[in-house]
Amino acid sequence: MSKPLITRRDVLTNARWAGQVERYHTWPTHRRQSVGEHTWQVMRIYYQIWGPLPPEISTYILWHDAGELVTGDLPFPIKKNSSPEFRETLHFMEAEAVENMGGTLNELITVYQAYQVKVCDLIEMLEFGFAERLLGNIVAEPIIVDVQKVITEVRNKLDGDDNRRVTHYMDVSHRGRSCT
Numbered sequence: 001m002s003k004p005l006i007t008r009r010d011v012l013t014n015a016r017w018a019g020q021v022e023r024y025h026t027w028p029t030h031r032r033q034s035v036g037e038h039t040w041q042v043m044r045i046y047y048q049i050w051g052p053l054p055p056e057i058s059t060y061i062l063w064h065d066a067g068e069l070v071t072g073d074l075p076f077p078i079k080k081n082s083s084p085e086f087r088e089t090l091h092f093m094e095a096e097a098v099e100n101m102g103g104t105l106n107e108l109i110t111v112y113q114a115y116q117v118k119v120c121d122l123i124e125m126l127e128f129g130f131a132e133r134l135l136g137n138i139v140a141e142p143i144i145v146d147v148q149k150v151i152t153e154v155r156n157k158l159d160g161d162d163n164r165r166v167t168h169y170m171d172v173s174h175r176g177r178s179c180t
Helices: 008-012 035-050 055-063 076-081 084-100 111-134 138-155 160-174
Strands: none
Touching (some): 035 055, 111 138, 111 160
């Protein structure tokens, strides 16, 4: 038997392909979004709220969804509403996948910084939902409604100044759309 040209391990350890994982693959959308596009948008949002990204933040954001090359992009409600054991297993699998690609997620950022990144991640999901709705996708509404609730939860973990920065970004960027 001849050796295969490429193995499953070759695919699942290739950081370039991690950026091409499709998001929202279980939800009807007008346009497709890759992990690579999402990552750029999260970095842009962070920059617009807090300014230049410190190296540990940019590294964390760069790799934050790369592990989905192995696990896939599980739908938002699955991650949010699953058991703590499932979330821990998923986190372990994704962190191991990132390490196998030559990246890292471990001990890069503080818990507080993780809330800053998470709010940017959620705002990006909200903006994707708004864009879908503007394109006429009425089934984008649950994305918007679900994410708005979680943004409020995460924003409550930020201090007053950071919360004001997020509010300012959303007021300016979303021009009157309900984002709180």
